[in-house]
Amino acid sequence: MGSQRITDLMVQVFGVNAKDLSEQSSPDTIEEWDSMSHINLILALEREFQVKFTAQESVEMLSVKLVELTLSEKGVDLA
């Protein structure tokens, strides 16, 4: 999986194990990724990467892959 920082954040926010996460992880594969957790994830990402998402971006970031893409678009270097 791509970014360790995203993985660490999701472990904190969702309370899941890092080994259960992949780029394909989404609300469909992670039980703990519900709408409330998604809000918490958005807020946690914003603080971790010092970015701001719009409401539209927020509702679209529904997989680890999409989170990475959106962050890259905002100039965040995940390497």
Place this chain on the structure above:
Amino acid sequence: MTQSFDFGGLEATPGSYLAAARQIENDPSLDAKQINVAVVSTYTAAVIRPYLVVESARRDLAVVPTFGPYGQLEQQLLDPDSVIYASNPDVIVIATRIEDMAEDLSGRLATLSSSEVDEILGELDQRFGNLLESARKHSAGHILVFNFSPPRLTSMGLAGPMSEHPASSVVERANSIIAKACKNISSATVFEYGRVVLETGLDSWTDARLEHLGRIPFSFQAQMNLGKALSRYLSAIFFTPHKCLVVDLDNTLWGGVIGEDGLGGIALGEDYPGNVYKEFQRQLVALKDRGVLLAINSKNDEPDVTEVFERHPDMVLGLDDFAATRINWTDKASNIRSIAEELNIGVDALAFFDDNPVEREWIRANAPEVAVIEVPPDPENYAMALQDSEVFDHLVVVAEDLERAGVYQTEKRRTKLRATHASVADFIRDLDVKVTIGAVNDETMPRVVQLISKTNQFNLTGRRHTAAEIEEIVSLNGGIALWTRSTDRFGDNGLVGVAIAIPDSPTEWRIDSFLMSCRVLGRGVESALLSSLAQQVADKDGKQLIGEYVITKKNGMARAFFEGEGFNPRDEEGHYWEHALDGSSLPAPDFVTINTSET
């Protein structure tokens, strides 16, 4: 075994709080009081869960929250089988906002007539009344009701404040309704949501994305601050607030050290840095006003401190504001224990405020029951540090609280008086005081005039009569002028006192002058002189004796004299006192032997 969560690693981020909350909720070994908190709301409140859990754990409360589905106040509170009641709540939180409860009051103020506003507020009153009554009926838990903050969006724009129904006054009226509803129900109190929002700021409080994505009216900052504020209220519900604030003096009530800097050298006044200490003193007065006792625990020489309290023009606090004082060089932990004993409260009812970190550490180590307030290094932050310390959090203040300081003060005076009287009586009996009293004549006049001119402290009016004036008072005005000498088993004290009374009318006599040398005070001589004066006035058919007290720079010690002799105040200032002369109404102390001089 006492255990608590390690808050050292906690960061102000959603991830850190979420992880901490999970850890706290899954660790039954943590030593905290478990309370079930059920929240009903008109919006999605569950987002505050981690902040509520973590901040409550910080306050030794293991909160188990239950959130009802949003927008179902009646469904949850009117139905005895709802998930709210099923959670067996110790606290029911009713979280609403004006936008949800009375949409028109936030959005349509421009078009509403006064009677329509009244009608909507009436409905609100009815609704809160029903919800609270029902909650009280179906649960024994405490009920905590959010009041309203101003709505985020204004309906009248800049014209709002001068419109017929300014949003602020509508919110205020609604908040009065919420407060009234709480007062009508036992164990129901207001959660001052409006103020919590204000402290954070309306802009920082809201997050338009969360509002529209999830009907969440709280930004991340707001979630955290709301969790803190709610847990503070929970703590106030379940823990007894402290009763007494014990304060240091130097660099706490004033800047600098009185013993070194002197009265003119300490910082206290209207400008920096003195104004920060003055602000802090004002805050202590406010604490006292709402029932918190104040005490002093200071390493100082007492006379230095007394001088500050009595003479510094910028002192807000007086010594009378303190229920107990320890101004000495004893260690502060011993002092603090003896303060608790004197006030008859537990050591754990005390909080300690001292700028010196060494003293704070000493109290933590040697009187661990005391709540030691963390004092910031810069004094301008003292007042906020005290407010944020949470140690005096009362959800309601009752009449007894408002009177408490006075009750303690009266008791202190009584105790002091009793103690003084007991010892003085014994002391005087031992002394075998003999008093001789006579009318001022040519022989005694020089000493009388001298005593009048040089007696400052126990001199009730401070009038400096000359010999001619005294002769005039006696011969022209028909007044009485007496002198007194005293002896005791240690020797003759000489002529030590003077009293002059003038008839303002045939029946009403006024004590124009009354003075006594300080070295014989407190041995009954002054009472004996007053008694003789009263007797002589009564012999001349005087019916009423008026005591006069004129405050001067130095005669503060005499202020209570007439009161102590059983006179009644004639005015509020303690300027005139009166005593009816009906035979034996002003007896001389029985331990003083009085001779009347005929010469």
